[in-house]
Amino acid sequence: MIRSFVAILAFAGLGVASPAAADPRTLAVPATAGWKHALTGVILMPGLAGFTRESIGDYGEGEFDIVAQYKGEGATDATIYLFHPGIDSVPLWFDRARRAIELRDIYALSPTTQPRVTPFSPPGGGGVASALRATYPLGGKSAFASTSLAVMPVGDWLLVVRLSSSMLDADALDARMVALTGAIVLPAGIAAAPAAAPVSPCSPAKGSAKARQVAPDMMQALIMSAAAGAARKDRKPVPVYCRAAEAGVEWGEYRIPDGSEGYVLALGDAGRAIGVFAQTPLLGGPQRYSLSYMGLDRTSFLPSFDRLPTPELALTAATQSKPYAAVDTIGDGSNIVLDSDLTAKKR
The missing domain is CATH 3.40.1000 (Protein Transport Mog1p; Chain A)
Structure with a gap:
């Protein structure tokens, strides 16, 4: 590993x-x-x-x-x-x-x-x-x-x-x-997982090296965190991914081949990843692309982009940005943490 x-x-x-x-x-x-x-x-x-x-x-x-x-x-x-x-x-x-x-x-x-x-x-x-x-x-x-x-x-x-x-x-x-x-002794009563098959290749996402991060606000923080917590509880079917690109063992780019924009960067092979996905515009606002770091016990949300970034840009932003919100992914997924600087802002 x-x-x-x-x-x-x-x-x-x-x-x-x-x-x-x-x-x-x-x-x-x-x-x-x-x-x-x-x-x-x-x-x-x-x-x-x-x-x-x-x-x-x-x-x-x-x-x-x-x-x-x-x-x-x-x-x-x-x-x-x-x-x-x-x-x-x-x-x-x-x-x-x-x-x-x-x-x-x-x-x-x-x-x-x-x-x-x-x-x-x-x-x-x-x-x-x-x-x-x-x-x-x-x-x-x-x-x-x-x-x-x-x-x-x-x-x-x-x-x-x-x-x-x-x-x-x-x-x-x-x-x-x-x-x-x-x-190996596995626990009884686990719900059956879906049938698995090796991933297929697909085209990389068309990201822009000119994408820029946008300062988050309280509404965005609450919506992203609540959505992640709800997804955790709902246990929706696992998406089928295709392999779009890679940088050797460092990371691989994977997409959901349904025509939607976005991708994940699987870091190494031990479970950690970066996610970049199109957000639903709020009240007719501009299109944004969320950036998240998906660790083993928590997903952290970082400032979004104004357009779809390249994998290299997303990776750099994930290493340098401060998260504005996070949600636990072990247990019931209900523990949401908001950045103190964000909560202190006047609304």
């Missing part, structure tokens, strides 16, 4: 949304005991399908971004990630995780190497193929014989599993991935 880029961005202006730490803090869990994630009910046992748990860590303080390391036979290592993504989409984060694999020097993938991509139903998935996995044959200059990735939904959380082996070929590693993902 690529967290270093998000950490480098620093998002100093956001204040309410902290980036991932460079190293996880270790959670004190007895080696012989299962560990239950309180926010999802996922249980990580000390042994899973022939893999032995070595450590559990948290890239933060609230257990929104968990990592567990396992060792297995056949010189095979497993890493399990559990995090709450800012954008709820298995295909999008599967696509970003694939790019992280394909661009890493350690795997030395040939441009012609194609993975075996398989939709599958996770434990308790009701038979719906809502998860995706990809297994790559390696060799040549790589120190590994194969590597594999799986992304599974757990409500509005994601469980990502990574396997790499210096001995097992792709077929054998794929079988190990099937066994491992099937052995």
Whole structure:
């Protein structure tokens, strides 16, 4: 998983949304005991399908971004990630995780190497193929014989599993991935997620490098925050995204192919994103384009643009602007925070 880029961005202006730490803090869990994630009910046992748990860590303080390391036979290592993504989409984060694999020097993938991509139903998935996995044959200059990735939904959380082996070929590693993902204890009673399929390519958004940010007002702050909170409670169907552009592992631009303006920038592959979307004009006012930073536990709203910005401009603005409002995205989504400077203005 690529967290270093998000950490480098620093998002100093956001204040309410902290980036991932460079190293996880270790959670004190007895080696012989299962560990239950309180926010999802996922249980990580000390042994899973022939893999032995070595450590559990948290890239933060609230257990929104968990990592567990396992060792297995056949010189095979497993890493399990559990995090709450800012954008709820298995295909999008599967696509970003694939790019992280394909661009890493350690795997030395040939441009012609194609993975075996398989939709599958996770434990308790009701038979719906809502998860995706990809297994790559390696060799040549790589120190590994194969590597594999799986992304599974757990409500509005994601469980990502990574396997790499210096001995097992792709077929054998794929079988190990099937066994491992099937052995993870997922909570009962989770609503079935939609069927997942790899994203398709599409044209980039036609943003302008001349776009400028507009100072927010109280009405905008209240409307944006309330809309985000309501969307959280309504749990609308997950949009289908297409891949429009990318800047290597740093970010990928994704759009909803329905003809509407706007896009999201998925930062790295660990759940954080920037959103740029057309706002509904207020009382016949000019068209504006919202800018938001979608972290693991909170969405922060930054000053809007007077026209659709380029991804590079949106990224720069997100790193330098101060949010005027934010809403929690874990729990009932009802906790709204407004900037004190904005609330102090005369209205």
